[in-house]
Amino acid sequence: MSQNISLTRYLVEQQRVDGLIPSQLRLLIEVVARACKGISHAVNKGALGGVLGTADSENVQGEIQKKLDIIANEVLIEANEWGGHLAAMASEEMEEIHAVPNGYPQGEYLLLFDPLDGSSNIDVNVSIGTIFSVLKKPPSDAAVVEQDFFQPGKNQVAAGYCLYGPQTTLVLTVGNGVAMFTLDREQGSFFLTQENVQIPADTQEFAINMSNMRHWDTPVKNYIDDCLQGTEGPRGKDFNMRWIASMVTDVHRILTRGGIFLYPWDKREPGKPGKLRLMYEANPMGWLVEQAGGAASTGTQRILDIVPQKLHERVSVVLGSKNEVEKVGSYFSKL
Numbered sequence: 105m106s107q108n109i110s111l112t113r114y115l116v117e118q119q120r121v122d123g124l125i126p127s128q129l130r131l132l133i134e135v136v137a138r139a140c141k142g143i144s145h146a147v148n149k150g151a152l153g154g155v156l157g158t159a160d161s162e163n164v165q166g167e168i169q170k171k172l173d174i175i176a177n178e179v180l181i182e183a184n185e186w187g188g189h190l191a192a193m194a195s196e197e198m199e200e201i202h203a204v205p206n207g208y209p210q211g212e213y214l215l216l217f218d219p220l221d222g223s224s225n226i227d228v229n230v231s232i233g234t235i236f237s238v239l240k241k242p243p244s245d246a247a248v249v250e251q252d253f254f255q256p257g258k259n260q261v262a263a264g265y266c267l268y269g270p271q272t273t274l275v276l277t278v279g280n281g282v283a284m285f286t287l288d289r290e291q292g293s294f295f296l297t298q299e300n301v302q303i304p305a306d307t308q309e310f311a312i313n314m315s316n317m318r319h320w321d322t323p324v325k326n327y328i329d330d331c332l333q334g335t336e337g338p339r340g341k342d343f344n345m346r347w348i349a350s351m352v353t354d355v356h357r358i359l360t361r362g363g364i365f366l367y368p369w370d371k372r373e374p375g376k377p378g379k380l381r382l383m384y385e386a387n388p389m390g391w392l393v394e395q396a397g398g399a400a401s402t403g404t405q406r407i408l409d410i411v412p413q414k415l416h417e418r419v420s421v422v423l424g425s426k427n428e429v430e431k432v433g434s435y436f437s438k439l
C-alpha cells in the first residue's frame with residue numbers, strides 16, 4: 105500500500121506493466137472517477153449547494169427522484185458523453201439507453217450506473233454512493249441498441265463504486281482483485297489506500313431490512329431465525345446486525361471487515377424478483393465481492409451468470425463472506 109500512487113498511475117501500471125486494460129478503458133475509468141469527484145463536491149455542499157430534497161419527478165422504477173439522483177445522473181452523462189470511449193450509457197434513472205450522439209467521438213464500451221445509491225439517506229447526511237459497471241459493446245457495425253447491454257455480469261470489464269461518506273472512497277476492479285482509493289481533497293486526486301482487498305470467508309454479522317421479515321420466503325426466514333438464536337441455536341455463535349439502507353455502504357463494510365448482505369425476493373410484490381437492480385447494483389457489487397474472495401448469489405444461482413432479459417431487471421441479492429453465502433444457499437436447497 106502506498107499513499108502516493110494516484111488512480112492515474114495505478115491505471116497506467118495496470119495498462120502498461122500488467123497489460124490488463126486497454127488505454128480506452130483506462131481513460132473511461134478516469135472520466136468516471138472525475139465525475140464522481142464532482143458528485144462528491146455536490147454532496148459535500150449539501151443544503152448550501154441546494155442539492156437536498158425531492159425533485160418533482162419519478163424515475164422509470166416509479167420512485168420519487170431526489171434532486172441529487174438527477175444531478176448525479178447529469179454529471180455522469182455530461183462527463184462521459186465527450187470522453188470518446190463509449191458507445192452508450194444506461195442508468196437506473198433513465199428509461200432508455202443513452203447512445204453517444206452522432207458527431208461525438210464514439211468508443212466501444214457500454215457504461216451502466218446507479219448514479220446515486222442510498223437515495224433515502226441523502227437528506228439525513230448518511231453515506232451514499234455511485235455504482236458503475238462497464239461492458240464491451242458486442243462487435244457489430246450497427247448502431248448500439250438496448251439488447252447490447254443484455255450481457256451477464258461475468259462479461260464486465262470494469263466495475264466499482266464511489267462512496268461519499270466521512271471520506272470519499274473509490275473502489276475498483278478490472279478483474280485483477282479489488283483496489284481502494286481515497287480522495288485527497290487538497291490535491292484533488294484519488295490515491296491508492298488499499299490493494300488486494302480480501303473478505304474473510306466467515307462472519308458473524310448480517311445486513312438485512314428486518315422490517316420485511318413477515319414478507320420473506322421460508323429459507324430466508326429460517327436462516328435469520330437460526331442466526332438470531334446465537335450461541336444457543338444451530339449456528340452456535342452470536343450474530344451482530346447492521347442495515348444502513350445504502351447498499352454501497354453496506355457492501356463497503358463487507359469489503360472492509362466481512363459480513364453478509366441480503367435483499368431477497370419477498371411477498372410484497374411477488375411478481376418482482378427483488379428490489380435491487382441487476383445491472384446497476386447487483387452485477388458490479390457481485391463482481392467486486394467475488395474479486396475480493398467473497399460470493400454473490402440470488403440464494404439459488406450465481407448473480408454473474410444471469411443473462412438479463414430487460415434493462416431495469418431486478419434480482420434477489422445475497423452477497424458477502426463466502427461460507428455464509430453458501431450457508432444461505434443450503435437453506436434454499438433444503439426446500
Ligand SMILES: O=P(O)(O)OC[C@H]1O[C@](O)(COP(=O)(O)O)[C@@H](O)[C@@H]1O
Pocket residue numbers: 196218220221222223224313349350351352367
Ligand atoms: O429502504 P429499504 O427497503 O431498506 O432499501 C434499501 C436499499 O435500497 C437502495 O437504497 C436502493 O438504491 P437506490 O437508492 O439507488 O434506489 C439500496 O441502496 C439499499 O440497500
Ligand SMILES: [Mg+2]
Pocket residue numbers: 218220221222351385
Ligand atoms: Mg441503488
Ligand SMILES: [Mg+2]
Pocket residue numbers: 173196218219220221222223
Ligand atoms: Mg439510485
